[in-house]
Amino acid sequence: MSDNKQALDLFGKVLMERIRDEAIDDWERILQGKMRDNESKKIFDELRSFSPEQVQFIINLFPKIVDTTLHHLLWTLEQEEDVNVLVKVEENNFLNIREISDGLAGELYTEDGWVSRFSKK
Numbered sequence: 001m002s003d004n005k006q007a008l009d010l011f012g013k014v015l016m017e018r019i020r021d022e023a024i025d026d027w028e029r030i031l032q033g034k035m036r037d038n039e040s041k042k043i044f045d046e047l048r049s050f051s052p053e054q055v056q057f058i059i060n061l062f063p064k065i066v067d068t069t070l071h072h073l074l075w076t077l078e079q080e081e082d083v084n085v086l087v088k089v090e091e092n093n094f095l096n097i098r099e100i101s102d103g104l105a106g107e108l109y110t111e112d113g114w115v116s117r118f119s120k121k
Helices: 003-031 038-047 052-079 114-118
Strands: 086-090 093-096
Touching: 003 038, 003 052, 003 086, 003 093, 003 114
Parallel strands: none
Antiparallel strands: 086 093
16 A cells, blocks of 8 residues: 555544544434533433434434535645645654645545545444
8 A cells, every 4th residue: 555545544544433433423422312411411402302303314414514524624724735734654754645635625525435434424
């Protein structure tokens, strides 16, 4: 595997597992009443008046909302030259993800993109 692919895959795997999946899991737990903080309890209590279909509709929105946020993050990282994300591929060898991708936001979506390969949600 090339260093470029290795770096992009590592970055994508971290984004999918530690950001995307965790964010979706958090919101699913809120809607199931499993979170104990006051804000989560308040949201759960408000949702008691919703039908099961309405709750499911909201649950189905979570991945779309998270993906839109990730898309804008990646697009911004691609456009902002003063912000650089380096990925370590070997000792003392770091690659800038903007320079090795032909479009960071596009890395999310294809059939062999980060969502399909690394996300469990």
